[in-house]
Amino acid sequence: MRTYQLYLIEDEFASHYFGKERLFFHLFLEKDHAQGELKKIIERQIQYITKPIPSLRVQKTLVQKLSKIKEFHYENGVYYIERKGIFSAAKLKISDRVIFLESKGSFDSETIFFEALRQCESSFLAMDFQHQRYGWLNPIKERKFV
Secondary structure, eight states, rough: EEEEEEEEOHHHHOOOOOOOOHHHHHHHOOOOHHOHHHHHHHHHHHHHHOOOOOOHHHHHHHHHTTTTSTTTEEEEEEEEEEEEEEEEEEEEEEEOOOOOOEESSSHHHHHHHHHHHHHSSSOOEEEEEETEEEEEESOOOOOOOO
8 A cells, every 4th residue: 555645835945945855755754753842843844835735626626637537436525536447546635734645556546646636736745655755746847047
């Protein structure tokens, strides 16, 4: 099973730290291991660099983009895609500042969710702490000045 946490990073931090995603990953990872005052400081840093999830817009986008998929359904605040033919399943839950995505089997179902979210917001950072993987859903284009 793969478990992702998706955060919406403030645009200025997303563009400034493009290519240095590991710094975000280590900050979020450190929060889980920190205690006491250090944990509070890290939580405030995370609060500062992240944006609240625009839940209504995300929900509308998910329904709009995924309602055509017969394996997609919504139940008790959780969105599901279960593709039995290729054994791929994923569930997505939205909270105030983070989206939780769990998937198993092939990457097909999670990719469908990622694609829909990518079209909704430009600075989602997905992190899988168990497998030490992270990345932008929509990579930021670097500006080239002539």
